Amino acid sequence: MSDSETSGTSKIITHVREADAPEPEVPFAEIEIVQSKEFIPVVKENLTGMIQRGMEAAVKPVFNWAGRNSLFPLHWGLACCAIEFAAGFGARWDGERFGVVPRSSPRQCDLLIVNGTVTWKLSHKLITLWEQMPEPKWAIAMGNCATGGGPFRTAYSVVPGVDKLVPIDVYIAGCPPRPEAMLDGILRLERLIRERRG
């Protein structure tokens, strides 16, 4: 059954029985395919395409809704912004009520929050972490250092803005931004995802 389904017409012809051969004990469905060998594949192709397109149209908003309401940021801290990041997921601000749960492995994350000063020495690690995250993924530059280098903008060792390394979706100003500013940035990113992929 599965053989004749997956391959083309030539495979189906082999199932036509000889004139003097004994009647084979085959399932009903296979006889159906043999008898209507030109009609069935066309219908099947149309049907699967229709189902696929319909499923995509039906499922995409569901994935979008599920994805944007369960953004998992990477749990890493670089500087004082990481303190605000940690406070944002503590009891007082409780970022988990938006479905935002920091995860410790980049393989489980779809959101990179760069919270702190990135030096040139660290830039390779930042790019590695970004590339280890599965698609679809987003990035937030949190604080002035990640946005544009901050007070260390002209220093010899500091990257003047992480958008030179990874594509950034939302910039959060502040030195450091308060936890509610970080949560506001995440909610703005959720709105972006809804508008962009809806």
Next chain:
Amino acid sequence: MPEENPPLRPLIPGITAQFPQDVTVLPRRKDMLAVLKVTPARVAEVAKYLRDVGSFEHCALVSGVDWVDHLEVLYHLWSDSLKGYIELTVDLPSEDPHVPSVTEIWRGANWHERETWDMLGVRFDGHPDLRRVLMPEGYQFHPLRKSFELHEPEELEVKARHV
């Protein structure tokens, strides 16, 4: 000076007698038992003498200063029995400065010398692993040199890539 430091009285004449051409006793600075100026070629031997004979068993700091016309490398050595530091200074030329490594004498000097190489470009001969510490591999400059100029971020060409 030796007169002001009873615990160092046997040591300073001993070291000046051992290395008469290479060690000069400089005026004392604050918090230092003594300040010695050493010629670059004999740094490792003077340091070994200070560790073995003078009981300076801890190398607290290896650093450097760019005095524009020349470079200076500093060693701060701590003695637990004397409860004090001694300072060695070495004057080096700005162009292609070389100085023997003291990593074989104090293992802790390893990263100090790497940092001095990274920031000031002083080569430590005989160092087991003289790589950059603070700046990434492939960085072209020694940023604590006075001749180093900060680049404008707008003109910066980013060549960071996955390695």
